[in-house]
Amino acid sequence: MKAVVYRRHGGPEVLSVSERAQAEPGPGEVRVRVVVSAVNPTDWKQRNGRGAEAGTEVPDTVPNQDGAGVVDTVGPDVTAFAPGDRVWVLLAGTHGPEAGTAQEYTVLPATKLVRLPDAVGFDEGAGFGVPGLTAHRALTVAEDGPARLAPGSLEGRTVLVSGGAGAVGNATIQLARWAGATVIATVSSDAKAALARAAGAQHVLRYPDPDLAGRIRELAPDGVDLVVEVAAGVNAPLHTEVLRPRGTVAVYGDDRGTGTVSLDFGANLWLNTRYQFLVLYTVGDDKLRAGAEDVSAALADGALRLGEDRGVPVHRFSLADTAKAHTASEEGTTGKVLIDVTPAG
CATH class of the missing domain: 3.90.180.10 (Medium-chain alcohol dehydrogenases, catalytic domain)
Incomplete structure (x- = not known):
C-alpha cells in the first residue's frame, strides 16, 4: 500500500510517499481503508517538531490525525464494526507514529472509530474531526x-x-x-x-x-x-x-x-x-466520545457541512501531493485542506 512518511522533523520536504506492507489488526483493532485524509495545523506542527531542532530523526511517522473511510477488516473481539462500515476517526496519529491517515490503510483501536451517518460524505467525516x-x-x-x-x-x-x-x-x-x-x-x-x-x-x-x-x-x-x-x-x-x-x-x-x-x-x-x-490530546476519552456523538448527530441533521456555501472552501490534493497539502495549510489557506487517498466506491 502507499503511505506518506517522514523520518525527521522539518518542512513539507521531509514527506515522501513509500510502499509499505498492510498491518493486520490485533485484538480490539480495526483496519480502515482511508478514503479522505484532512490536514490541520496540529499535523504540520507535529511534523515540524513543535520546537525540536529541524532534522531531528524520528521513527517512521505517517502524518494527519483526521480521516474517513471504510472498515476493511476487524481484529479478534471486535463486534461494534464490520467490513464495509463507513467511519470517521478520532485522533488517529495518537495511536502510534504509523497510524496517521495519510496512507491507504491504517490500523486503529475500535474505540477510535465513529460511524459515519448514511447521508454524510467522507469529506465531512474527515473535515470536521479536530475542528x-x-x-x-x-x-x-x-x-x-x-x-x-x-x-x-x-x-x-x-x-x-x-x-x-x-x-x-x-x-x-x-x-x-x-x-x-x-x-x-x-x-x-x-x-x-x-x-x-x-x-x-x-x-x-x-x-x-x-x-x-x-x-x-x-x-x-x-x-x-x-x-x-x-x-x-x-x-x-x-x-x-x-x-x-x-x-x-x-x-x-x-x-x-x-x-x-x-x-x-x-x-x-x-x-x-x-x-x-x-x-x-488531554481532554479525556469521555469528552472526545461525547463530542464525537454530538458532531455525528449534527452531521446527520445536515447542520455541519463543508463547502463555500457553508463558509468552508475545500482544497483537494492527491496522496502524492501531501507535501503541497501541508504547505497550503501552513501558509494559512482559508478553508479545508483534504487529501484524496483511495476511491470512495
Missing part, C-alpha cells in the same frame, strides 16, 4: 451551560466567535447555530465576513476596530455568555468589556500573540470570569 471536536468542547465548558449539544441546548445564549472564518471558528458557528445560540463572529476581511455569514453567524464584525467592544455590546447589551477564542493574548482586554457576569472564555489558540496571556485581575474578579484552555 468539530474542538468547537464542541469550547461550546460545552461554561459552568452554567450544557455539557452536550443538541437542537435547543444553547437557546437564549450569545456566543462570540473570534476568527469566524477559520476551521474551528466555522465549526463553532455551525454547531452553535444548530444548538440554538445567537452567534457574533469577528473576522479580518470582507471575504472572511462572507464566509462567517455563510456558516450561519447572525452578526459579523470586522477587526481591527477601536470600537469593537461597543459594537458587540450593541448586539448583546447584557454581555455575551461565551467567547470562543483563537487569539487569547491579543483579545484578553476585549473579554472583560463584552462578557456578562459569570461568562466563559474557551481558549484554543494564541494567534498573533506571544505565548503569554496577561489578564486584568480586578475586572475578571468582579465578572467571575471563567477561562477554560483546551486541547484535544
